[in-house]
Amino acid sequence: MASVESHQDEQPLEYVSRYGGREFRYHLCYVPDHKKATIRVHVHPNGMVQVDAPESAQLPEIKSAVQRRARWILKHLDDIEERHRDVRPRQWVSGESMLYLGRRYVLKVINDPNQQKVTCKLLGGQLRVQGNNVSPERTQKVVSQWYRDKARDVFERRLKLMVDTLPWTQTLPPWRIMEMQTQWGSCSPEGAVLLNPHLVKAPTRAIDYVILHELCHLVEHNHSQRFYNLLDRFMPEWRTIKEALDGKAEILLSETALPEFR
Structure with a gap:
């Protein structure tokens, strides 16, 4: 599911992941640890992929988690691209x-x-x-x-x-x-x-x-x-x-x- 998720102000790091001959970029944001904290992946409606990870998570662990979700991520990126095909610029005229x-x-x-x-x-x-x-x-x-x-x-x-x-x-x-x-x-x-x-x-x-x-x-x-x-x-x-x-x-x-x- 595409997500617009609110979060604290972080400085995201950008990485590239590859799956099935395709690649996508994602932004990594570290969040404070919690005893049940997990690595979470969000696909924003504008196509930006965001990964929230605990501060204690190691980069190889994060990349592995993203790779496991790569098929899911690409599916939602394809869905977003399909929806955008029907987007029409607003003309700001009567009837809209x-x-x-x-x-x-x-x-x-x-x-x-x-x-x-x-x-x-x-x-x-x-x-x-x-x-x-x-x-x-x-x-x-x-x-x-x-x-x-x-x-x-x-x-x-x-x-x-x-x-x-x-x-x-x-x-x-x-x-x-x-x-x-x-x-x-x-x-x-x-x-x-x-x-x-x-x-x-x-x-x-x-x-x-x-x-x-x-x-x-x-x-x-x-x-x-x-x-x-x-x-x-x-x-x-x-x-x-x-x-x-x-x-x-x-x-x-x-x-x-x-x-x-x-």
Whole structure:
């Protein structure tokens, strides 16, 4: 399964692996040891292969683990390439589909000579951009800002609700939005949370999963078994939500014209 996995800030090392006459590159990130820590392989939706390994793992051991997963990795890289064949660049014109909180809305661009400022509003089933001399470039700019504004409002509201349900959080942690190509979110060792504004296109339950994922890092700073136990305790269905979210990452993380999130 392709994965967008949040992780702590590491400096990745790049290696090449070969299998069946093919080769692929992967980024190696060392994470703090845990008694049940294992070598984990992630294939991101943009085709980047990431390997998380305990700090105590030796390089030959890591390379061997990657080689054992090589067939699995190449299959998912092929799947990503196949999905990208249907990707169409967005034109930023009326009729295109826009996603917000898991629902599809139709982009409606209205040139209004009496309105100098270009505005973006959600009205019924439309995301309506209106103003004087509205070009595709101006449409893209105002829509992107609309998403960022909505993301701040939605994320803050969901963060507050999630903080109230967790025993280890009494106050809202420092947080901000930041566009990322391969992550829905991240949590620094100091406890600062970053959330990708594109996530606001996904259903609310998916947003809650990413927020919970990052808040669990306040307790467990790596992807150890204890970390996953916390996810299981507070969102038993998180694996299903994550699979659906990661499966639509190409749509949500990029400015492409594709079918709606299901």
